[in-house]
Structure formats: structure tokens, C-alpha cells
Amino acid sequence: MSTxxxxxxxxxxxxxxxxxxGAFPADPAPTAxxxxLRRVAEWFDHALELGASGVALGPVFASQTHGYDTTDHYAxxxxxxxxxxxxxxxxxxxxxxxxLLLDGVFNHVGTEFGRHQEALAGGDDSWFRKGRNGFATFEGHGGLITLNHRNPEVVDYVVDVMLHWLRRGADGWRLDAAYAVPDEFWATVLPRVRAEFPEAWFVGEVIHGDYVGTVAASTFDSVTQYELWKAMWSSLNDVNFHELDHALGRHDTFLETFAPLTFVGNxxxxxxxxxxxxxxxxxxxxxxLLTVGGTPSVYAGDEWAYRGVKEERVGGDDAVRPEFPTHPGESEHxxxxxxxxHQHLIGLRxxxxxxxxxxxxxxxxxNGQYVYRTFSAEGTLLVALNVDDxxxxxxxxxxxxxxxxxxAGSGAPPEDDVDAVDVEPHGWAVLTV
Incomplete structure (x- = not known):
């Protein structure tokens, strides 16, 4: 397997x-x-202007509420x-x-998923994992029913769904809650999909754990780099660059095997x-984000410093998933x-x-100052981060x-090569050497 x-x-x-x-939350909900969905395409030129080469979509398949409670993977x-x-x-x-990257929810389904409704009516229930009181649910969410990944029919179903949308023009899949699915399930599914689409890319959502072992066992191309995400913001907030340095050391070990999906927001x-x-x-x-190894992702709105706090409650995601104007030009303010x-650093990359x-x-x-060398056989950059006074x-x-x-940096860069650089308090700089 190669990426x-x-x-x-x-x-x-x-x-x-x-x-x-603006389709969720919405009352009344919009109709077909x-x-x-065409409003997303109105922003494609914005993505290009930003410097992106692809658009990673959240759920677009029929669901009951937030998109992760799928009712029909084909619609x-x-x-x-x-x-x-x-x-x-x-x-x-x-x-x-x-x-285009699609978001595939194959660990669980919504309660209105056809097979689940049939099982509740006394039909075949082999598509779902059993729990103490009926079917198992995902992390205690009663509206998310866990699939039985040991059932060959479920394997065939997921393979067919992936192929269906790749044939329709998608380039790959983000695999939601991949950490909750047995690695051997993915190792059975993905080679069958790659047999027809060897250029497709598959990234698993993995929060923590043995990233390298998971990639090897599942045959993912990549996983989400939550370790580095956490280290980036908490090392800045805590004035503790030792945490970021440790995370980058681990990040290097991951890069020996695969290139993680990196991000500062999602x-x-x-x-x-x-x-x-x-x-x-x-x-x-x-x-x-834009000077270390991996495949970077920018969450829509972060490029404009959108604000929003996730809260652990019903509707707690709404603030980080706002409605956007119909056209980018309406967001000039x-x-x-x-x-x-973002443009400058993406261009640098x-x-x-x-x-x-x-x-x-x-x-x-x-604690408050960090200079690292980022390098390969083809080049070297220096990155200086200063959160000291x-x-x-x-x-x-x-x-x-x-x-x-x-x-690149927070200050006006000198025009010529220099043998020493001062980075101002709470500033940063990127240098070629």
C-alpha cells in the first residue's frame, strides 16, 4: 500500500x-x-484564493439531525x-x-436507518452489535446504533457505499469514529475499494492511542493528529513549549510510517x-501547522478568525458550525x-x-521561546516562536x-540575508537558511 x-x-x-x-439546526428544515448544497460550490473560488487544493466535506448523506446519524448512505x-x-x-x-473528500459514518447509524427499523419490527438483527438492553449504541448516544462489523453483509455494504460515491466523483473518505471500529474491518474493506480506486485517500478519525499501529492494522493512509492539535494550543496558552517539542518528536515518529492529517481547528x-x-x-x-510534516486542513472560517466555543451539551457544537453567507463577497467585514x-503561509508551503x-x-x-529546524533532504526552514515578554x-x-x-513572521522582515534575527515579544518568524 502506498499513499x-x-x-x-x-x-x-x-x-x-x-x-x-443553514440546514441544521433549522426550524423549519429546508427541503431538497x-x-x-450548491451554496458550497459558490465558495470554491474562495478555497482556491486561500491556497487550498481540495474541499473536505462533512456529512452530506441522508440523516436525522447533525449528519452523523445516517439513515441512507446512498442519498x-x-x-x-x-x-x-x-x-x-x-x-x-x-x-x-x-x-473532494467525503465524510463516511460507518461505525453507527441513526435509529431510522432502514435495517434498524426492520430489526425493531422483528426482522433480521444481525447488522447491529448487541448491548445489555438491545442494540449497542455509540458512546452512550441512544440515537446512534452501532453496526456489527463482523457481519460480511455490513462489510459488503460499506464497500459498495464507498465505491458508489467514488464513482460519482469523490477522491477519498474521512472515516468518522474510526477508532471505534475494529481495525480488521477496515483492513478488509479498504483493499477492496482500492482495487478499483487506487488513487483514493482514506483518513481515519483517531483521537489518541497508537497511531502507527492503527494505520498499519487498518491500512488507512492517514489519521487525524489530535496529539499535535492539543500541543499547539496548550503550549501557547500555558507558556510551555516543552509540550510542543515533545509532540513534534512523536510527530516525527509517525512520519516514518504515514503523513498525519494536521489541523488547528475542525x-x-x-x-x-x-x-x-x-x-x-x-x-x-x-x-x-504549515511548516511541519503532514497534510494540513483549514476549517472554514478559521481563515477569518471566526470565534466559537464547543460545549458539552445538546447543541454544544452549533457555535463552531455556523451558517455562512451565500457568497464570500458578503463577508468582506x-x-x-x-x-x-493563511494565504502567505499556505503559499510558503x-x-x-x-x-x-x-x-x-x-x-x-x-518555556516561552522555541526555535525548531524543519527539514528534509530537499530543504530547511527555521521556525521561531516567542510567547515571552x-x-x-x-x-x-x-x-x-x-x-x-x-x-514570514509577525514583524517586518529584513530584505537581505542576515546572520542574526531578533523576534519581538509574542512574535514569530520563519526563515530560509
Whole structure:
């Protein structure tokens, strides 16, 4: 198994469609004849302007509420539209050279899923895992019924669903709650899908645990890098770069086997602009995201410093999954400094595609100051992060690096190569050497 070559250049712009187009929560819910899914395509030029090469979609299949309680994997959610709207999305993406990643919920289904309704009526119940009082549920959520992944019919069903939408134009799958599904299930399903679509990409949602072991056992191409996500924001908030350095060390070991999906925000977590206690440090988090190995993803709205706090309650995700205007031009008042910063750092990454497999090593490390070298056989960058109230001195010549040039950062970069750089308090910089 080898990861498709196009993934080395992939940068995702992630969208949660049901929230993005105002389909959930909504009362009354929109109907298929409103064709709201097409509103996502209206933002594809924005994704290109940002520098993304693909759009990672949240759930678009028929479901009861938030999209993760699927009722029909073969049907577009009627709150979003219909099959023709999905085809329009694919056509518009292809015309711009954008890839499409779908969100597949194959650990559990909603209570209105056809097979579940048949089982409740006394029919075949072999599609579902048994619990103490009936069918097992996902993490105690009564509306999410866990599939029996040892049933060959379930294996065949998931293979067929994946192939159906890949044939319709998708480029890969994010596999929701992949950590809750037996690895051997994926190891049975994915080779059958790859037999027809060897260029498809599969990323499993894994929160913690043995990432390397999971990738090997499941045959995923990648998993979600929650360890690094947590270290990025908490090291900034706690003024403890030792945590980030430790996480990057582990990240290097993952890169020996696979390139993780990296992010500072997604549809399941508090937005980075709200998560950080000091708004000056948003640039620090982005600098890490876009200079370390992996496949980066930007959650829609983060590029404009959207705010939103996830809460552990019913409706607690709504603040991080807001409705967007119909067209990007209607959002001109939002945080364009943050948008331009995203553009600049994504452009930097595109000019250095070797960053996909880059490793890191620390050159300077204290609680509040961190300089790391990110490198491969093809190039080297230095990244300096300062959350101290004192300047950070980078004596490149003393470190045996000769001279360098600042190519990104919080301050005005010098125009010429220099042999030492000062990074202001709460500032950051990226240098070529």
C-alpha cells in the first residue's frame, strides 16, 4: 500500500455542509428543492484564493439531525438537496482542479436507518452489535446504533457505499469514529475499494492511542493528529513549549510510517481564535501547522478568525458550525489580516512541497521561546516562536547556520540575508537558511 501521489500537495479546506448552508439546526428544515448544497460550490473560488487544493466535506448523506446519524448512505440529505446538486458540486470542483473528500459514518447509524427499523419490527438483527438492553449504541448516544462489523453483509455494504460515491466523483473518505471500529474491518474493506480506486485517500478519525499501529492494522493512509492539535494550543496558552517539542518528536515518529492529517481547528473543537487565551498567538499556531510534516486542513472560517466555543451539551457544537453567507463577497467585514496570513503561509508551503514529509529538531527551547529546524533532504526552514515578554535572539552564525532570510513572521522582515534575527515579544518568524 502506498499513499496516492497527489496527497503530497494536498491542503484541505474543511466545510461542515449542514451548518454552512443553514440546514441544521433549522426550524423549519429546508427541503431538497432549495438546493442548498450548491451554496458550497459558490465558495470554491474562495478555497482556491486561500491556497487550498481540495474541499473536505462533512456529512452530506441522508440523516436525522447533525449528519452523523445516517439513515441512507446512498442519498443526499434532502435538507441539502439531491443527486443533481452533488453532481454540480463535483463538476464545479473538477473545473477548478479541487479534490473532494467525503465524510463516511460507518461505525453507527441513526435509529431510522432502514435495517434498524426492520430489526425493531422483528426482522433480521444481525447488522447491529448487541448491548445489555438491545442494540449497542455509540458512546452512550441512544440515537446512534452501532453496526456489527463482523457481519460480511455490513462489510459488503460499506464497500459498495464507498465505491458508489467514488464513482460519482469523490477522491477519498474521512472515516468518522474510526477508532471505534475494529481495525480488521477496515483492513478488509479498504483493499477492496482500492482495487478499483487506487488513487483514493482514506483518513481515519483517531483521537489518541497508537497511531502507527492503527494505520498499519487498518491500512488507512492517514489519521487525524489530535496529539499535535492539543500541543499547539496548550503550549501557547500555558507558556510551555516543552509540550510542543515533545509532540513534534512523536510527530516525527509517525512520519516514518504515514503523513498525519494536521489541523488547528475542525467541526468538533473550539475554534483556534477562541481557544487561545492571547489572540496574538494565532499566527504562532498557523506557523506550526504549515511548516511541519503532514497534510494540513483549514476549517472554514478559521481563515477569518471566526470565534466559537464547543460545549458539552445538546447543541454544544452549533457555535463552531455556523451558517455562512451565500457568497464570500458578503463577508468582506471579517478578519482579512488573518486571511492574508493563511494565504502567505499556505503559499510558503506550496513553494516547499518537501514539508509534507519534513522532520523537526529543536535549536532553542525554553518555556516561552522555541526555535525548531524543519527539514528534509530537499530543504530547511527555521521556525521561531516567542510567547515571552522579552525578545528572542536567533544567532544563526553561532548555531553554525551561516545566514538566513525571514520569509514570514509577525514583524517586518529584513530584505537581505542576515546572520542574526531578533523576534519581538509574542512574535514569530520563519526563515530560509
Amino acid at each position: 496516492p501521489g497527489w496527497v503530497e500537495h494536498a491542503i484541505w479546506w474543511q466545510v461542515y455542509p449542514l451548518g454552512f448552508v 428543492d432549495e438546493h442548498r 443526499v440529505d434532502p435538507r441539502l438537496g439531491d443527486d443533481a446538486d452533488f453532481d454540480h458540486l463535483v463538476e464545479q470542483a473538477r473545473s477548478r482542479g479541487l479534490r 467541526h468538533d473543537v473550539t475554534r483556534i481564535a477562541s481557544q487561545l487565551t492571547d489572540e496574538r498567538h494565532v499566527g504562532h499556531a498557523l506557523a506550526v 471579517l478578519g482579512h489580516d488573518t486571511f492574508r496570513l 506550496r513553494r516547499h512541497p518537501w514539508l509534507y514529509r519534513a522532520r523537526t529538531s529543536a535549536l532553542h527551547l525554553t 522579552a525578545p528572542l535572539r536567533m544567532p544563526l552564525a553561532e548555531w553554525g547556520l551561516g545566514s538566513g532570510r525571514v520569509v
